[in-house]
Amino acid sequence: MKDLRLMKGNEAVSEAAIRAGVDGYFGYPITPQSEVLEYLMLERPEKRTGMVVLQAESEIAAINMVYAGAGAGKMVFTSSSSPGISLKQEGITYIAGAELPCMILNVVRGGPGLGTIQPAQSDYFQAVKGGGHGDYKLIVLAPASVQEMYDFVQLSFDLAFKYRTPVMILSDGAIGQMMEKVEIGEQKVRLTDAQVKERCPWATTGKDANRERNIITSLDLDSNKQEIFNHKLQAKYKEIDKNEVRFEEIQTEDAEYIFVAYGTSARICQKSVELAREKGIKVGLLRPITLFPFPHKRLLELSKQVKGMLTVEMSAGQMIEDVKLAVECSIPVEHFGRLGGIIHSPEEVVEALEQKFL
Numbered sequence: 001m002k003d004l005r006l007m008k009g010n011e012a013v014s015e016a017a018i019r020a021g022v023d024g025y026f027g028y029p030i031t032p033q034s035e036v037l038e039y040l041m042l043e044r045p046e047k048r049t050g051m052v053v054l055q056a057e058s059e060i061a062a063i064n065m066v067y068a069g070a071g072a073g074k075m076v077f078t079s080s081s082s083p084g085i086s087l088k089q090e091g092i093t094y095i096a097g098a099e100l101p102c103m104i105l106n107v108v109r110g111g112p113g114l115g116t117i118q119p120a121q122s123d124y125f126q127a128v129k130g131g132g133h134g135d136y137k138l139i140v141l142a143p144a145s146v147q148e149m150y151d152f153v154q155l156s157f158d159l160a161f162k163y164r165t166p167v168m169i170l171s172d173g174a175i176g177q178m179m180e181k182v183e184i185g186e187q188k189v190r191l192t193d194a195q196v197k198e199r200c201p202w203a204t205t206g207k208d209a210n211r212e213r214n215i216i217t218s219l220d221l222d223s224n225k226q227e228i229f230n231h232k233l234q235a236k237y238k239e240i241d242k243n244e245v246r247f248e249e250i251q252t253e254d255a256e257y258i259f260v261a262y263g264t265s266a267r268i269c270q271k272s273v274e275l276a277r278e279k280g281i282k283v284g285l286l287r288p289i290t291l292f293p294f295p296h297k298r299l300l301e302l303s304k305q306v307k308g309m310l311t312v313e314m315s316a317g318q319m320i321e322d323v324k325l326a327v328e329c330s331i332p333v334e335h336f337g338r339l340g341g342i343i344h345s346p347e348e349v350v351e352a353l354e355q356k357f358l
Contacts, residue, residue, distance in 0.1 A: 003184040009149040009176045010035035013079065013105055013169070016153035018045045021188035023074035024052040026065035028084060031117040032173035033107035036079040049190050059084040063091030070100035071216045073196040073203030075157055079105035081173070082123050083114060085131070092166060093132030097218025099233075101160030103153065104138070104168045107176035110341035118341025119173030121263060124318035127170045128292045135230055137237050139167040139244065140291040142262040146180035154185075161199070163240055170291060172314065174264045174343060246289035247298060251277070255284030257357060258302055260323050261312040262288050264343060269312050271346035276353060283353065291319070299326035308332040308357045312349055315339065332357070 007015065014036050017025065027037045037055060045051035056062035062078050069076035080088060085106045095102060106127065110120040125131075127140045139159050141152045149171060156167040197205050204214050220226045248266075251273055252258065259269040266287040276283040286302065288295050303309070308331055311320040317335035324333045336352035338344045 005182050005184055006179055007146060007150075007182045008035055008179050009143070009146045009171060010079075010107065011039045012146050012150040012182050013153055014039040014043070015184065016150040017077060018043065018049060018051060019185050019187050020154045020157060021049060021075065021190040022051055022077060022157070023190060024054070024065075024069050024076040025078065026054050026056050026062040026069070026076065027078050027080065028056055028059050028062050030081045030084045032109055032119070032176050033079050033081045033105065035176070036105065049187070051190070059087035060091065063088035063095075066102050066104075067091055067095050067098070067100065070095060070102040071098065071204050073200030073205055075191075077103035077105065077156075079107065081107045081109045082111050082120075085123065085126065089126075089132035092138070093130070093134055093136060094218050095166050096130075096132075096136040096138065097134065098216050099164040100166070100216070101157070101164055102166050103156040103160060104166055106168060106170050108170065108172040110339070116341040117173065119175075119264060119343060120314045120339075120341055121172055121265065122315040122318070122339075123170065124291065124313070124315065127168050128294070128322070136233060137292050139163070139165060139240060139293075141167065141169050141246075142289060142291050143169060143171055143175060144263050144266045144287065146175065146178060147182050149175060150182050150184070159244065163236060164202075165236070165240075170263070172264055173341075241293040244290060245293045245295050245297070247295040248287040248289060249298075250285040250287070252284030252286060252302060254282055255302075255305070256282040256307050257284075257353060258306050258309045259283060259285045259312055259349065259353075260288070260299070260309055260319070261285065262291060262319070265312045265314055268344060268346050269349060272312075272349040272353075275346055275350045279350070281350075281353070281358070288319075294322050294326065296322075296326040299323060300328065303327035303331050306331065308334065310349075310353050310356065311335045312344065312352075313337045314343060
């Protein structure tokens, strides 16, 4: 019999982490993601699996605890919302530079500055383009349901350890706070120290007599070595771009126009597709599930059959740049968005399509 529960998106992430056999969570409360930490504290996973849950003294402390745990080969993660993720950026670039696996959840709220606690998608640039310094990227997953909030935790760790890279789940306040039915998976047992050593021979698990010391750092003062390392990272990102693109299509087969949207905006656009087709407008939806790697190739293919694309975002327009690059400016690409924590309606999206293209 399936284990079904009614859960908030934030709670689903926490339960998924426990069930995945995660070793540790280090975070700091901020609306609208505080339920992640609250749920973990209430569930007492140290009694269920031995998982460590710690509220750090700050976001900066939390991300550096993640750095340490990941350096030891452990499955660790943190969560925050937009201003908190900004504070974590230095630690995130260190983790990327040290090639360490971890998971980071951003439940996005409106900005800039302290902004509002309402949902937004204005952290796209920060997540996809590398919010910290240096030439690095994160794998970025964009859930559109509470079930995906649950499912993407295991996927995040699978990808993180496969490529030795941080993975971000880019959610928003709507999905983090909404409640939906979630199918819960089986409990996995946390890896033993011996299994960690076998899985992560690079980790700082204590020096064995038959190997050299494992030194984990993002620092190399030799410019030639640093350039070689950066070429290595870029090769890894190309491999990720080749192998890990994920997206969903809805009614694109005969579409003359395409909505491109992720997360909450994509959920809304599903209804917008229905409304537009009722009016005789052939519209489809492409939902990027991975924001990096981005579905450039599929968008370019679709550009050969459609008259235009409308990116729908809860921002001033950020993903639109990647869509324009993907279609190589071969067709018109327009943007419709709401700002400051306001969520657009399906009717507004259809109206924007009509105004910009018809």
